[in-house]
Amino acid sequence: MEQRVIANISAARISLDAGIAESTTAETVFHAPQHPTAILNATKHLSATLTSLSAANLTATRKCNESTSEPILDNPFYMFAMAHLHMGRILCLRSLFGEALSKHFEIGAQVFPYSARLFHALGNARKSVAKSIADLDQVEDAFKQAVRISKDLALKRDSFNEKLDEQKRDLEENDENDDDDDDEDDDSWVLEASVDDEINAGRDAENALILLLIQLGRSNEAAPLLESGGYKYRLSDAVLAYSFTENSKGPWRLHDIPFVKAIDSALPDPALQYLQNAFAKDSVFWKEHYYGPDTPYFSYSHALSTPTEKEAHARSSMDQLIHYVHKLVSKLLPQVSEAKSAEWWVHSRVHSAGHQLHFDSAHEGKSGATSGDNKTKKRRMGPVHPIASCVIYLSEGCGGPTMVTNQRLGDPLADRGWMVESRVNRLVVFDGSVLHGVIPGKGVCGDARLDEGRRTSFMIAFWDHVDIKPSQDNTPGSGRPFPYNVSKDVYKWPQQHQPNTNEKWPGAVPDNLHHVIPVPLEAVWEAIGESGGAAPEKESDAIQAILTEGDLELGYSKSRLGLPNYNLVFQGF
Incomplete structure (x- = not known):
């Protein structure tokens, strides 16, 4: 090989190592000041990698072979692929989707x-922008290719390990006679780590692929993949392949649904426009929040009891809106009227993105969390939950429904659920x-009114008490105080929430609300068996029977019975 x-x-390898390191930093310090610097540095190093490889005659027009x-x-073809992979990931960190994102992955795979x-x-990437069934066919092809490659590598893993062992023996034999530093062992580790990443x-x-097949109505094709993956239960077809036209039938009444309520026309038009613009x-x-698919959770908290409502109207339009929603939600769930704090956050996601099942909570992992004011603090074991959480949708036509279950922390798997x-x-x-x-939204996205x-x-969670x-350094995070007085040089977004000069804004809560009945689910979970996942006749009884037998393999622990092991219970997102 020519010296040039x-x-x-060699220069490409150095740049790639630096680019991957900066990319990793950018993924782990989202809300820290060094995040944008890490993104810029990663882009610079990855671009330098591609430039060096191009100078070595490796461009998108070439293709590697089996050898x-x-x-x-240290394989220049793999270097080229990883440079494009991380360039694509950088675009994700910058919330830049679409053809530019897919193009990096396509060139690397070519x-x-x-x-x-x-x-x-x-x-x-293709799924996030799919507009037709033909687009989803390409998504399916890409997932299947990834699975095939991974299984091939897993079969070759023994030969990789033999190669590593042989290299290590050679190093040990030559170590006494070789005073020079030899980084071949480092290369061996890189090979081992790369194979692990590929298999994972x-x-x-x-x-x-399993989720895609289920949502395309092909659960029978997903069943053998679920079984070979070792899953015991999965979210039902009624959940993952939701259908509001078929599941909405029945004489359901509002008082039949104690866990969830819904209304339409929730906000006056000016208040809705305020949120949609913000x-x-x-x-x-x-x-300014570096928002993307992997951005860590961040939220802002407001007191409801102090300041008074009149004082709140003078602080920000967000305070005004939260007081309005507090009154509104208290009509639906009266216990919310006792809330002393409100915490809000917001999400904007592509159609195919979901939000995995979770509990809204604070103090996870703490054995002695407290709640209440200083005079009435009560010691509680484990996480503390809000009185209620609410969602206001600012768009439609994209993304899947919200699902609420009757499962609380420490309960067996939910046997009832509702969708909105x-x-x-x-x-x-x-x-x-x-x-x-x-x-996750199934199929392809429709016409979203706010943002295509x-x-x-x-979202707003209403709390008896939540730590602010x-x-x-004013970086975003969980439960931050609203930045009323932050300088424009630090953040510009709070300027969108200046107090509305109309003291009556956003208006009075109407007496008559437009109730919506959440759609009940016949089953939340399905057992995975030889027939491809039919639910047992009495799902809760079947689960309890397993627990009674002490079969903790299902994914429960004695201390946290309500949290299924993600390796054994398939959610799909």
Whole structure:
């Protein structure tokens, strides 16, 4: 190999290592000041990698073969693939989706078609912008290719391990006679780590494929994949392949549904427009929070008891809105009137993105969390839940429904559940202690009124008490105080929430509310068996029987019985 080519490949490896390191930093310090710097540095180093490889005559027009298909970072073809993979991930961190994102993964896979990581990423990217069934066919192809590559690598793992052992023996034999530093052992570790990453990506791709098949109405094809994956239960077809036209029938009454309530036309038009403008797709809010699919949770907290409502109206339009919603929700769930604090957050996601089942809570992992004011603090074991949580939808036509179950922390798997379809200006409120989530949108996105291709929702949790957690450098995080007095030089988004000069804004809560009946689910979970996942006749009895036999393999622990092991219970998102 020419010395010039060797030098350029060596330079590419150095740049790639630096680019991956900066990319990893950017993924772990979202709300820290170094986040944008890490993104810029990663982009610079990854671009330098591609420039060096191009100088070594490796461009998108070349393609590796079997002899150059090892997933090791000293392989220039794999270097090329990983540079494009991380360039795509950087675009994700910057919330830049669409053809530019898919293009990086497509180019990488074209040159190096032996990476499960690339095909998994390509499938996810294509799914996020799919507009037709033909597009979903390409998504399916990418996931299947990732699974195939991963399984091939798993079969070759023994030969990789033999190669590693042989290299280590050679190093040990030569160590006494060789005073020079030899980084071959480091290369061996890189090979081992790369293979692990590739195999793990294949498993993730298989889970994504299972969800896709179920949502396309092909559960029979998903069944053998679920069984081979070792899953015991999964979310039912009624959940993952939801259908509001078929499941909405029945003489259901509002008092039959104690855990969740919903209404339409929840906000006066000016208040709805205020939220839609504040959280529009091009709002500075998203940019200043570095919002993307992997952004850590962040929220803002407000006191409801102090300041008084009149004082709140003088602080910000967000305070005005929260006081309005507090009154509104208290009519649906009277216990919310006792709330002393409100915490809000917001999401804007592509159609195919869901939000895994979870409990709204604070103090996770603490054995002695407290709640209440200083005079009435009560010691509680474990997490503390809000009195109620509510969602206001700012868009429609994209994304899946909200699902609420009757499962509380420490309970067996839920045997009842309800769904609410996202509609503009619809509000859903539910008991703050129950398991809930957002089901990924099935099929392709419709016409979203606010932002085409996005599901935008505004959430408020009403608490008896919640800790407000100031940040010295004003970085976003969980339970931050609303930044009333922050300088425009630090953040511009709070300027969108100046107090409305009309003291009566947003208006009085109407006496007559437009109730919506949440859609009941016949089954939340299905058992995975030889028939492909039919639910037992009495699901809760079947689960209890397993627990009675002490079969903790299902994924329960004695201390936290309500949390299924994600390795054994398939959610799909």
